[in-house]
Amino acid sequence: MKLDAAFYNRDTCQVARDLLGRYLVRVQDGVPLVVRITETEAYIGRVDKACHAYNYRRTPRTEPLFAPPGTVYIYLIYGMYHCLNLVTEPEGEPCAVLLRGGQARGNPDLLARNRYGKGMGQLSPYQRKHFLDGPGKLCRALSLTRAENGASLLGDALFVCDRLEDVGLVTPPEDLLPFSITAGPRVGIDYAEEAVHFPWRYRIAP
DNA sequence: TTCAGGATGTACT
DNA sequence: GTACATCCTGAAC
Numbered sequence: 506m507k508l509d510a511a512f513y514n515r516d517t518c519q520v521a522r523d524l525l526g527r528y529l530v531r532v533q534d535g536v537p538l539v540v541r542i543t544e545t546e547a548y549i550g551r552v553d554k555a556c557h558a559y560n561y562r563r564t565p566r567t568e569p570l571f572a573p574p575g576t577v578y579i580y581l582i583y584g585m586y587h588c589l590n591l592v593t594e595p596e597g598e599p600c601a602v603l604l605r606g607g608q609a610r611g612n613p614d615l616l617a618r619n620r621y622g623k624g625m626g627q628l629s630p631y632q633r634k635h636f637l638d639g640p641g642k643l644c645r646a647l648s649l650t651r652a653e654n655g656a657s658l659l660g661d662a663l664f665v666c667d668r669l670e671d672v673g674l675v676t677p678p679e680d681l682l683p684f685s686i687t688a689g690p691r692v693g694i695d696y697a698e699e700a701v702h703f704p705w706r707y708r709i710a711p
Numbered sequence: 712t713t714c715a716g717g718a719t720g721t722a723c724t
Numbered sequence: 725g726t727a728c729a730t731c732c733t734g735a736a737c
Contacts, residue, residue, distance in 0.1 A: 548727070555729065557722095566722065583730050584719030590729085594730050603729060693729050 508665045513658070514575035516656060517593045517600040521545040521707050522686055524591070524665065528610060530672055531647040532662050537620075537672040538647055540609030540637060542604060542627060542665075546691045547705040548590070550599030555697035560597030569655045570599035577663065579644070579654040586641030587650055591658060591665070605692070605706070607637045609646075611674050616646040683708040 508527070513520060524542050531538045545663040550570060552686035557580070558567040569578040570592060578590040578601050590601035603626040609616050609625075620642065621632065628636070637643055644650070647662075658664050669676040695701060 548729075557729085559731060564722075578736080579728085581719095581721065584721075586730050588729060605729085639730065645731095649712095691729070697729090 506668075506671060507672060508658070508667070509593075510573065510575045510659060513591060513593050514595060515593065517547040517549050517602060518590070518705060518707075520593045521547040521602045521705070524604070525707060525709050526680070526684060527665050527667050528669060528672075529607065529661070529665050531649065533615070533648055535689075536615060537611050537673065537674075538615055539609075539669065539672060540562070540607035540616070540643065540647065540691060541610050542559060542607050544604075544606030544638075544706070544708045546603040546605055546707070548601050548603060549705075553703065553705075554699075554700040555691060555694040555699070555703075556599065556601075561599060562566070563599075567599060568577055570601055572655065573598055575658045577656045577658060579649060579651055581651060582641070585690065589639040589644050589649055603635035603640060604643055605640050606708070607643055608670060610677075610680075611672060619648045620646045 524545050524675055525540055529540045529542055548556040550556045553559055558570045569576055572592055573596040574593050576592040579587050582588055589604050591599045594600040613625045620673050643686050656663055689706050690702055691706045
């Protein structure tokens with residue numbers, strides 16, 4: 506079933522771990538694009554210099570981080586790419602989980618078209634191997650931009666669920682196997698002083 | 712298979 | 725003006 510506000514209204518690191526293996530669904534022109542989440546990072550404004558809203562810093566950009574749990578925060582990075590975050594913890598606590606990687610599940614050809622303008626079958630082995638292993642790639646494949654910033658995950662256009670059957674697809678057997686989670690330091694935040702070392706990056710172990 | 716360098720716009724100093 | 729929660733390309737090995 507679809508994850509609800511109570512799921513997001515919890516400790517951010519716990520949400521980041523619990524999102525692994527679940528399905529991010531984006532409905533585009535009535536068709537569900539689906540990505541199985543395999544890598545996440547936690548950002549916790551009250552203690553985390555890597556968070557845009559560190560120390561409750563509130564600006565027009567960071568406003569969605571203060572919104573209720575289950576809100577989407579999308580920002581532009583390096584002038585070209587977007588990063589997708591799911592807001593957690595009670596309203597007023599600026600915390601979120603960055604979705605950093607995933608695997609194509611529903612309608613992979615549409616994901617490939619959003620990303621490369623051609624079908625999955627036309628991609629090189631290198632392109633397939635690294636298809637969704639970065640936050641910018643995820644957003645591009647799902648056609649997410651700042652137009653979706655501040656949107657809700659509790660509606661029908663963009664949400665996370667735990668079975669592909671929830672969107673009329675079939676969950677492949679390999680997705681039902683148990684997996685272990687590895688934690689490590691986050692990526693691309695060298696400026697964040699002591700927060701550089703916080704082990705708030707989570708992945709499904711290979 | 713790895714590596715360096717460039718692309719590119721916005722937020723904030 | 726500077727830095728940024730990144731990705732792609734092309735060259736070298």
